[in-house]
Amino acid sequence: MYVVVVGCGRVGSQLATLLASEGHDVAVVDESTDSFKRLGATFNGLVVQGMGYDEDILRQAGIEQADALAAVANYDNANLVTADVATRIFNVPKVVVRLDNPEHEKSYQKIGVDYVCGTKMVATAILNHLHKGTFRHHVALPSADIAVVEFMVGELVEGKTVKEMEIPATLRIASIVRNDTYIIPDGSTPLHKGDLVVAAARKGAFSQIKSFLTTQEAKK
Template sequence: MSNIIIVGCGRVGSQLAIMLSNNGDNVCVIDKDAEAFSNLGRNFNGQTLQGIGFDEETLMRAGIEDCDVLAAVTQSDNANLMVTEVAKRLFNIQHVITRLYNSDHEHAYLQLGIDYVCGTSLVAEEVFGKVVSGHSGHLDTFGEYEILRFSLNLSHIKTPTIRVGDIEKEHNIRIVVFERSDGSASSIPNADSILYPGDTVVACVHHELIDSFMKFVQD
């Protein structure tokens, strides 16, 4: 069980607070607008505190001296950054998570060592994943890469089989795992592993290469 302070009780902050509280953590939610606490509903069993999230006295009243994690999730990047700086520098809170609206600042946040979540990037990746899922089985998104699951079609090439190393080199992808078409075996491949028609393959593909790679898979 952790002691967690959440600054901001909008849609994100309130949902996060409810999830953590239901997980058994001690949660205190800070917001400058007392009406925002209505987002928590009647069954929320954590604490609420009206005040400015980067105010030292407010944070002390919220129990920051015993805080394990602080999440700054207001709708203002400037406010979230100020909360982060106060929590880390004045109270030496090691685990501070910051919500970031302007994705243009991601590089600066990385250089500053700030642990952040950017909603713009997450939404873009989620939408992209749904778009590419029209090509094959989209499993997940990792930055500029997509994890795809598909059945291997080799009817358009001269040989009845293909080496993992050959397909990786030709299409600049990485094959993570494969399963035989009859379900008899699955394996983490090396460059010399042989793939057969109908094998189910999970591969990591860069965004820019998906269209050309899927032409090879589907032709």
């Protein structure tokens, strides 16, 4: 796979070296030649100095034969323009964009490129650590207030069925892991303390989910 990485900061240089170590052909674009020092002496890909959204610079980087482009510069607007050029002018099959400010998500969605919001990823990772493994977000859908979550059932819902726990249009249980056995439940499936549940939930259901985690001891 031939990949053009636009931006050679901490993220871009790490991505480029990982791709190269996997045997992919990599071209890196950055406006500062000093940034290329982050790639290290063993990097054997192409480096091109210039603005990542400049069509001539992208051509020098081999954009016309690229299988993918990653726009990972430090500025959301620059990444957005780069992605637009790669998609609209060069028809790059796969474009992935770095996003720092979640408020810019709608602009990214309009041009239909995949993006990774680092701010949300870090916040979610920290939240998962704070919950100490009892409640975790797997993925949040960017165009809706829906997330895939994982949680462990507490004793207060012991014996209640999936149907009793689900909330129409708000919480839907997709799978249960019990004693290392994976279960696709139906409405009559009972929940047991210690069950690991994966569910689709709207944000309004998070407080309800946390009540599933509560133990009798905590209620006293």
